[in-house]
Amino acid sequence: MKLIIAVIEDKDSHRLIDALSEKEYKTTKLSTTGGFLKEGNTTLMIGCNSDAVDDALEIIKNKTSKREQMVAPISPMGGNADSYIPRPINIEVGGATVFVLPVDQFLQF
Amino acid sequence: MKLIIAVIEDKDSHRLIDALSEKEYKTTKLSTTGGFLKEGNTTLMIGCNSDAVDDALEIIKNKTSKREQMVAPISPMGGNADSYIPRPINIEVGGATVFVLPVDQFLQF
Amino acid sequence: MKLIIAVIEDKDSHRLIDALSEKEYKTTKLSTTGGFLKEGNTTLMIGCNSDAVDDALEIIKNKTSKREQMVAPISPMGGNADSYIPRPINIEVGGATVFVLPVDQFLQF
Numbered sequence A, B, C: 001m002k003l004i005i006a007v008i009e010d011k012d013s014h015r016l017i018d019a020l021s022e023k024e025y026k027t028t029k030l031s032t033t034g035g036f037l038k039e040g041n042t043t044l045m046i047g048c049n050s051d052a053v054d055d056a057l058e059i060i061k062n063k064t065s066k067r068e069q070m071v072a073p074i075s076p077m078g079g080n081a082d083s084y085i086p087r088p089i090n091i092e093v094g095g096a097t098v099f100v101l102p103v104d105q106f107l108q109f
């Protein structure tokens, strides 16, 4: 048994929890602030069998890896809005910091 | 030294923390959502000496084990309330998911 | 790699996180209640290389150690305020409970 602690972006948490649930991994979500990543992150605790760790890590990687996202920039306030042509810009989103911890005992009551 | 991480139902947290305090176990409560159990759970971190782990686990088991609870059902809305005889029903409550983690160093400043 | 879990007082968390950031330690802050210390504490998770643990612990100790603080007492309500001379009193603040956990794997995606 291992305990995976994953610090991820809030916006990735729903799709990651869904993907983990589909494979029957049970997750507990802790509210967190600041930290390894930007503001607005979430810490997930995932208990899993030692031989399932690689699979769970693969799911975490797939759902959270750093990636570029096109966003429409806000048009500049007070400028000449007529002549302003907003061009989408790339920002980096996602990312995960993951610890796999050894577990002495795992129990369910 | 071990670190016990217990994910329990919110409703069991007060009585468990009380029971652990009586035996001088120190607990830290993290707010959690979703997870190993139903919505509305709490994660407790309990630091304890290696030779006290079994005793602490026994207390956790006693205060959180899954059990049946009789609840009065809500009477059906819009139905003929006069002829409706509410019968208490059994629901399952409680439960705990517990990890005992090894600790390299324990310090208090 | 080690995972340091530090339960500290809320009021010490900002200056500790700042001090850890200056040395490039990355921290994640969990909201916690009750616990090892008085009400109003914070749990920090700090990932660091095994050979940096002592340095990180030194920073935690410096920023959180129990210490006396002079506070002006509230003047007694309904008493004869004219004849009441408030004298600052010493209260104990700070303190940290720290676990250093072994880590099997550390990954960043």
Ligand code: NI
Pocket: A014, A018
């Ligand atoms: Ni969904």
Ligand code: NI
Pocket: B014, B018
């Ligand atoms: Ni009580």
Ligand code: NI
Pocket: C014, C018
């Ligand atoms: Ni600052």
